[in-house]
Amino acid sequence: xxxxxxxxxxxxxxxxxxxxGEKPFRARQVLRWMHQRGEGDFNAMTDIAKSxxxxxxxxxxxxxxxxxxxxxxxxxxxKFLFDVGNRxxxxxxxxxxxxxxxLCISSQAGCALECAFCSTGRQGFNRxxxxxxxxxxxxxxxxxxxxxLPPGKAGERIISNVVLMGMGEPLANFDNLFxxxxxxxxxxxxxxxxxxxxxxxxxxxxxxxRLAQACPVALAVSLHAxxxxxxDKLVPINxxxxxxxxxSACQRYLxxxxxxxxxxxxxxxxxxxxxxxxxxxLLHLVRDVPCKFNxxxxxxxxxxGFHRSPADRVRRFASILIDGGIVTxxxxxxxxxxxxxxxxxxxxxxxxxxxVLRAAxxxxxxxxxxxxxxxxx
Numbered sequence: 001x002x003x004x005x006x007x008x009x010x011x012x013x014x015x016x017x018x019x020x021g022e023k024p025f026r027a028r029q030v031l032r033w034m035h036q037r038g039e040g041d042f043n044a045m046t047d048i049a050k051s052x053x054x055x056x057x058x059x060x061x062x063x064x065x066x067x068x069x070x071x072x073x074x075x076x077x078x079k080f081l082f083d084v085g086n087r088x089x090x091x092x093x094x095x096x097x098x099x100x101x102x103l104c105i106s107s108q109a110g111c112a113l114e115c116a117f118c119s120t121g122r123q124g125f126n127r128x129x130x131x132x133x134x135x136x137x138x139x140x141x142x143x144x145x146x147x148x149l150p151p152g153k154a155g156e157r158i159i160s161n162v163v164l165m166g167m168g169e170p171l172a173n174f175d176n177l178f179x180x181x182x183x184x185x186x187x188x189x190x191x192x193x194x195x196x197x198x199x200x201x202x203x204x205x206x207x208x209x210r211l212a213q214a215c216p217v218a219l220a221v222s223l224h225a226x227x228x229x230x231x232d233k234l235v236p237i238n239x240x241x242x243x244x245x246x247x248s249a250c251q252r253y254l255x256x257x258x259x260x261x262x263x264x265x266x267x268x269x270x271x272x273x274x275x276x277x278x279x280x281x282l283l284h285l286v287r288d289v290p291c292k293f294n295x296x297x298x299x300x301x302x303x304x305g306f307h308r309s310p311a312d313r314v315r316r317f318a319s320i321l322i323d324g325g326i327v328t329x330x331x332x333x334x335x336x337x338x339x340x341x342x343x344x345x346x347x348x349x350x351x352x353x354x355x356v357l358r359a360a361x362x363x364x365x366x367x368x369x370x371x372x373x374x375x376x377x
Contacts, residue, residue, distance in 0.1 A: 006132035009179035035189035064136030089348040108168025110349035124351025128173040134180040171207035194258035216256040226281035268309035279320035292327040
């Protein structure tokens, strides 16, 4: 049985080579070939002994998830759809800007957290992605983007920032996420700064503490509400880890974080969480947490039940936060013409959680009840 070397960080690959009777420097060589040069053919790794190359051909592979589609938005945003098997596919988005290139990576096929305003959350959950499937998104995107570089630009870094903000809750897949993060930071792999790798979470408090100890990178918290009552409805994980616990976890994380602030993500939902009172409640909530806010215009999807806050309402909301001393930005919508904007990623998921069926059943029962039909179990 062959092993996929994309599943290993440096420590894991060194241990695997040791099991084959090889010295540690071989792991560093192969890491550089795989991740710095994007090479998946062992025969092309020319500074490795032929005997080892033959051994690798027999025992190992470099196998990212195959690309199903590669779409380019009018604004330059690029969305990849990757096949992760058993009729599941995940989406990855590259966002070019003047001073950076950001890749938004998925961590799960679907999502188990059921946030009310997220299309990924609506479609159910299938499974966690493997380390190879997580880091493979960066591996594949790098190769695809480098192929489009003009002559003379070969070797230039295109992806300067990575955000774990795609499909899924990264911290619900910690054991597979951790080696992928280490590869992103490893100088023999992608060599990214901890400040340029961001993990987004809906607020799984024990995993936030674990990340702070194991691999502290920049942290973004999907907040979306200033009170427990509202957040319980929008972000159901809040019922397990309410806001007081979440704020305490943010304070603990900052002791280890590469940045001196937490980024709070806040999707703006018309008439739901965008009032002046909501903004003032946020100021009170985060008063002891050094932070910045990223306001996100809601990106609609079919049957969402929500609407985007008007632009003047978003500006008013932002001004209250700014006047309260909090750095606040409003995210520019990118890639919405190819459904690549925040909250629109859906991919293809065979829903093991049966969420879609449960939702359909609930809707049918509601319709029957409203029509005066008595339901029996």
